[in-house]
Each structure stands twice: as structure tokens, then as C-alpha cells.
Amino acid sequence: MNIYDILGPVMVGPSSSHTAGAVRIGLIARRLLGTAPLTAQIVLSGSFAATGQGHGTDRALVAGLLGMRPDDTRIPDSFQVAAAQGLHFTFEKANLKDAHPNTAVLSLTGEGDRRLEIQAASLGGGRIRVNKLDGITVNFTGDSPTLIVHNIDQPGYVAEVTSTLFRKAVNIATMQLYRNRRGGYAVMVIESDQDVPQEALQWLSRLEGVIKVTYLGPENS
Amino acid sequence: MAFEALEQIITVCEEEEIDFAEAIIREDMKDRLVTRESTVAQMTSMWENMCAASDAYDENSRSRSGLVGGAGGQMARYVAAGNPLCGDRIGRVIAQALQMGESNACMKRIVAAPTAGACGVLPAVLIPLFREGTDSTAQSEHACAAANDIYPAANEPDAAALTTDDRSVAGFPVNDTDRASSGSKRSAEELPAVRALFVAAGIGQVIATRASIAGASGGCQAEIGSASAMAAGALTYLQGGAPDQILTAVAISLKNLLGLVCDPVSGLVEVPCVKRNVIGAVNAMSAADMALAGIRSAIPADQVIDAMKEVGDLMDVSLRETGHGGLAATRRAVEITERLETEL
Numbered sequence: 001m002n003i004y005d006i007l008g009p010v011m012v013g014p015s016s017s018h019t020a021g022a023v024r025i026g027l028i029a030r031r032l033l034g035t036a037p038l039t040a041q042i043v044l045s046g047s048f049a050a051t052g053q054g055h056g057t058d059r060a061l062v063a064g065l066l067g068m069r070p071d072d073t074r075i076p077d078s079f080q081v082a083a084a085q086g087l088h089f090t091f092e093k094a095n096l097k098d099a100h101p102n103t104a105v106l107s108l109t110g111e112g113d114r115r116l117e118i119q120a121a122s123l124g125g126g127r128i129r130v131n132k133l134d135g136i137t138v139n140f141t142g143d144s145p146t147l148i149v150h151n152i153d154q155p156g157y158v159a160e161v162t163s164t165l166f167r168k169a170v171n172i173a174t175m176q177l178y179r180n181r182r183g184g185y186a187v188m189v190i191e192s193d194q195d196v197p198q199e200a201l202q203w204l205s206r207l208e209g210v211i212k213v214t215y216l217g218p219e220n221s
Numbered sequence: 222m223a224f225e226a227l228e229q230i231i232t233v234c235e236e237e238e239i240d241f242a243e244a245i246i247r248e249d250m251k252d253r254l255v256t257r258e259s260t261v262a263q264m265t266s267m268w269e270n271m272c273a274a275s276d277a278y279d280e281n282s283r284s285r286s287g288l289v290g291g292a293g294g295q296m297a298r299y300v301a302a303g304n305p306l307c308g309d310r311i312g313r314v315i316a317q318a319l320q321m322g323e324s325n326a327c328m329k330r331i332v333a334a335p336t337a338g339a340c341g342v343l344p345a346v347l348i349p350l351f352r353e354g355t356d357s358t359a360q361s362e363h364a365c366a367a368a369n370d371i372y373p374a375a376n377e378p379d380a381a382a383l384t385t386d387d388r389s390v391a392g393f394p395v396n397d398t399d400r401a402s403s404g405s406k407r408s409a410e411e412l413p414a415v416r417a418l419f420v421a422a423g424i425g426q427v428i429a430t431r432a433s434i435a436g437a438s439g440g441c442q443a444e445i446g447s448a449s450a451m452a453a454g455a456l457t458y459l460q461g462g463a464p465d466q467i468l469t470a471v472a473i474s475l476k477n478l479l480g481l482v483c484d485p486v487s488g489l490v491e492v493p494c495v496k497r498n499v500i501g502a503v504n505a506m507s508a509a510d511m512a513l514a515g516i517r518s519a520i521p522a523d524q525v526i527d528a529m530k531e532v533g534d535l536m537d538v539s540l541r542e543t544g545h546g547g548l549a550a551t552r553r554a555v556e557i558t559e560r561l562e563t564e565l
Contacts, residue, residue: 002223003249004263006335006425006434006451007343007418010270013325014284014490016337051488051544053565054286056328076328124435125336 001125009126011070017102018048018055021122023075025104026064028130028142029118032214035110037065040089046101048122049093058091061104065089070126099131136178136187142216144173144191149204150212153179153186157209161188164204170194185211223252226523227427227468234464241454241464242416245423264415264422267332271344274331278320282327286561289491290327293320310349311503318345318502322495335425335434335447338490341498342448343421346456346505351414413459420458421451424471431523432530436483436542439533441494445501446478446529450522452505457512472518472525474508479525480532482540484547486554487561493548 011020030037042061044052052058056076063078066085074081082089096103100121108116119132129141133148140146147165151157158177165172171193179186195217205213224230233244249260280294296319299305300312307315321341325331331340425434428447433439453474454467462470478501486492520528539546548554 001426001429002253003245003419003422003426004267006429007264007267007422008333010267010330010332011337012328012330013337013340014328016333019328020333020337047488054284054487054489054491054561056285059328071330073330124437126333 012075015055016126017122017124018057019060020070020126021128022057022060023064023070024128025120026061029106033108033110033116037108037110039109041107042091043094043105045096045103048102140189146216147190148214149188152209153183168200231464242419245419268415270332284326289495313349314345314502315499318498322498326491336444338494339444339448342452342501345502346452417455417459421455424454425451431526440536441481441483445497449501449505450475453508456509466512468522469518470509470512472522475525482547483542484549487558488544
């Protein structure tokens with residue numbers, strides 16, 4: 001932890017895990033969707049379900065979906081902002097098995113029939129981790145630039161992606177591969193040290209067999 | 222590689238002939254590969270956000286559960302009106318601690334230090350020190366809108382008050398001459414309050430490394446206890462204490478809160494969290510004064526931190542932020558929880 005993990009973050013209270021972390025989950029879901037969400041079905045599990053309303057977890061998640069950051073003073077009023085901006089949302093509680101105590105599942109739709117389902121956990125101190133993406137188990141935090149490639153499970157895609165990054169002088173920090181079944185739907189999650197240039201993303205998204213390319217740039221971008 | 226022991230910081234201070242804050246600043250520059258200007262600007266922003274959060278207190282706000290709100294205003298009026306047992310300065314520290322804790326519970330913007338639940342301790346001891354003579358309860362939410370308004374003018378426009386105010390604007394302690402400036406070169410932009418925050422952050426970082434700053438791991442001693450140790454060290458630094466006195470203040474303050482459990486009613490950061498910010502702040506003041514008086518701690522600070530970790534590990538899970546033990550298990554707390562389940 002660096003000294004600003006100790007003194008900081010600047011955030012809207014009352015809880016770094018249940019409020020600030022929840023905002024970040026909403027925000028990462030919006031960024032992964034790639035557009036402003038129009039509908040959101042939100043499931044709260046564990047401690048999020050038990051004490052979430054008292055901690056403003058519900059308002060915080062919606063605030064993140066609206067693009068607010070954890071220090072945005074409009075967080076307590078996010079439901080009204082959502083109504084004004086045309087975001088329709090629902091909440092329900094569930095008891096997810098084998099999930100972190102502070103977990104939320106968000107099913108989003110956006111313009112152009114974009115859809116995303118994300119399961120993420122708030123780990124404490126405002127840090128979060130994405131656990132599932134469109135039903136596939138993943139594991140990333142969004143703290144570093146993160147490239148997510150969805151493709152059909154066939155030989156060559158890893159080589160294609162990594163060589164594209166190599167040509168753009170992007171160093172890979174971590175890399176994870178997931179698939180639902182052999183020859184089925186595969187997801188590659190790459191955390192990098194450098195920002196991935198736009199033309200590399202466009203190149204990858206045009207490759208045959210690539211279903212979707214999602215990129216989380218540096219959070220301030 | 223950040224410091225893993227407070228004794229390491231003292232060694233660096235001695236070897237490089239720098240003060241405690243300087244050691245933390247240089248280590249952060251190495252740790253995160255940032256410039257001095259960058260980290261000083263970031264810490265200055267933390268201080269400004271603390272001041273803005275103090276100004277934004279609204280005693281009419283209530284938390285969503287309705288359990289907390291308004292106490293900081295009551296305390297400030299009580300202190301201003303008369304003769305508090307604790308005296309004016311401690312009275313103002315208590316009021317500020319309550320206000321910040323309540324602002325956090327009421328979903329206002331605060332600076333986690335080291336956590337949101339303990340966010341009142343550091344501002345409670347620092348802000349009254351730097352803003353003597355201003356009435357923090359009279360500030361509206363707009364008072365922090367412009368940076369120039371962060372330190373509002375004192376009421377009495379005589380020469381002495383203006384001097385005081387000028388020093389406030391500069392972020393220097395009102396009663397201070399030049400106590401915290403020994404032993405290092407620095408630019409005029411580096412305010413004593415900001416350097417004190419570096420001291421606090423450095424102490425907190427060692428606690429986080431050796432033990433924990435999360436109530437779920439170590440109980441309230443890890444949150445309010447850590448905040449109190451950070452504040453005690455920061456105060457001792459500001460008053461011109463030597464590095465070993467800073468460590469003594471850390472040791473005394475943390476020892477006095479060892480064993481404090483995390484037992485929030487209904488699992489919310491409200492009861493007893495808001496008022497525990499008060500004990501964290503007042504405990505820091507007394508520990509700093511003891512250290513500055515030359516009193517020693519029999520147990521060194523790093524070993525107190527290790528003891529805190531051991532106590533936290535021994536603590537039953539019902540007393541570590543689960544909302545199941547201690548105050549959270551009282552009959553009244555159960556009634557409150559049942560009421561909230563139907564209302565929220």
C-alpha cells in the first residue's frame with residue numbers, strides 16, 4: 001500500500017468497501033459496457049445485501065453506472081440523476097454461493113443493443129475485483145490498463161493479440177485465459193503497463209472470430 | 222519499497238539528517254517514482270479536502286438510518302457557550318471529530334484516514350490547531366467552494382487577528398513560531414499541516430504493513446487505534462518533537478486503544494464509530510503531550526504495533542466488523558436492526 005492508500009481516498013462516505021468500492025463497481029461496469037447504460041438489473045449478495053441500504057451501496061452502484069467517481073457529491077442523489085438521464089434500474093437480493101461477502105451482479109443494456117453481465121466484489125479500502133464477465137470467470141481489478149478479448153476458442157488468437165501488443169511496445173503485466181468449453185467461447189484478460197493504442201484495438205476487433213474487444217484505459221481517461 | 226518498521230524511519234532521519242516528514246516524502250518519491258512536486262501537491266490536496274469536508278458539515282443532516290447526525294453542532298455550541306470541562310481546545314477537537322464522523326455517516330465527501338469510519342481523528346486534531354478563532358460551525362457548504370475561502374477571516378480585525386489569519390491562510394499553526402521546520406530544505410508551498418500529514422501517512426503505512434488498518438481484520442483498534450497513532454505522531458512532529466518522541470507518541474496512543482473491538486450496530490458505520498473518533502482524537506492529544514513532556518514508553522512503537530496484530534488475530538470474528546457481537550448484540554441494537562429492516 002502506498003501512502004495515499006493510507007491517507008485517502010477522498011470519497012463520499014460512509015464506507016470505503018460498501019460505498020466507494022460500490023461506486024467503482026458501477027463505474028467499471030459502465031466502462032466495460034462501453035456506453036451509458038439504459039437499463040440495469042442489480043443483484044446484491046452477502047453483506048452488500050444485508051447492510052447495503054444503510055451504507056448507500058444501492059445509490060453508490062447507480063452513481064458509478066452514471067459515470068460518477070467515488071468522490072462525487074451527487075452520489076446520495078444518484079437515483080434522481082438516473083431518472084433525469086433515463087437509466088432504469090432494479091434491485092434484488094440473492095445469496096450467491098462461493099462469492100465474496102461484498103458482491104454485486106449487474107446486468108446492463110445500452111445503446112446499439114449492447115449487453116453486459118458482470119459480477120464484482122468490493123475487497124475493502126475501495127479496491128474491487130471483477131469475478132465474472134458475461135458468465136465467464138475472470139479476475140482483474142481495473143487498476144492497470146486492461147484489455148479483454150472475447151473470441152471463439154481456436155488456435156492463434158493469443159498469438160495474434162500478444163504480437164499486436166508487441167508491435168505497439170505494450171508490455172504485458174498479467175494475462176489470463178478462460179473459456180466455457182473446448183472450441184466454445186473464450187475470454188482473454190490482459191493487464192498491461194502501457195496504454196493500448198486505439199488502432200490496435202480496432203485491428204483486433206476486426207479479426208475474424210473475435211466476438212468483442214473491450215478495453216479499460218487508465219481510469220482518468 | 223516502503224518502510225516496514227518505524228525504527229527504520231528514525232535510522233533514515235539520523236543518517237540523512239532530515240526530519241520525519243522528509244523521510245516519508247523521499248521514500249514515497251522512490252516507491253512510486255514520482256517527483257517531489259507531485260507528491261506534495263497530492264498531499265496538499267488531501268489537506269484541502271479535509272478542510273473542505275470540515276466546512277461542509279451540516280448539523281441538520283441525518284444518516285439514512287437516522288441513528289446519527291447533529292451531535293457535532295451540539296458540541297460546538299456547548300464549547301462556544303461556556304466552560305467545557307475539557308477546555309476550549311479539547312472541546313473543539315471533540316466537536317470536529319463528531320462533525321467529520323457524522324459527515325461520513327451522512328454520505329458527505331471526506332478523506333479516509335486511514336479508513337472512512339476513522340476519518341474524523343486526524344482533522345479533529347489538526348484543523349482546530351490551524352484555525353484558532355474561527356467558528357467552524359458557522360460555515361455554509363459554500364465556504365469551501367473557492368480555495369481562498371478555505372480559511373475564513375477571523376472575526377476581530379485588529380492587527381493580531383490579521384497576523385493570525387495570515388498564518389492560517391498559509392496553513393501554519395496559529396500559535397507556532399517555526400517549530401516544525403528544523404533539519405530540511407523545503408519550498409514555501411510545503412505547509413506544516415501537509416508535512417504533518419506525511420508523518421501520519423508514514424506511520425499508518427507501517428501499521429498497515431505490520432498489522433492492519435481494517436476493522437474486519439483487527440477490530441476498531443486497527444481503525445481508530447491506527448488513526449489515533451497517526452494523529453499523535455503528526456501532532457508531536459508539529460510541536461517540534463524529535464523522531465524518537467514521535468515514536469513514543471505512536472506507542473502510547475496505540476497502547477491505550479489496544480483491544481478495542483469493532484461492533485457496529487446493524488453493521489453501519491454510525492454507532493459507535495462516530496463517537497469513537499472522539500476518543501481517537503483526544504487520546505492522540507494526550508499521547509503527544511506525554512511524549513513532548515519527555516515521558517517514555519516501556520514498549521517500543523513497532524512492538525506495540527505487533528501486539529495490536531496479535532490482539533486482532535485473537536479477537537473473535539463477532540467483534541470484527543460483522544455486527545454480531547459487543548454493542549451490536551445488545552437488546553437495543555437488535556431492536557434497531559429490526560426497525561431498519563422494515564424501514565429501509
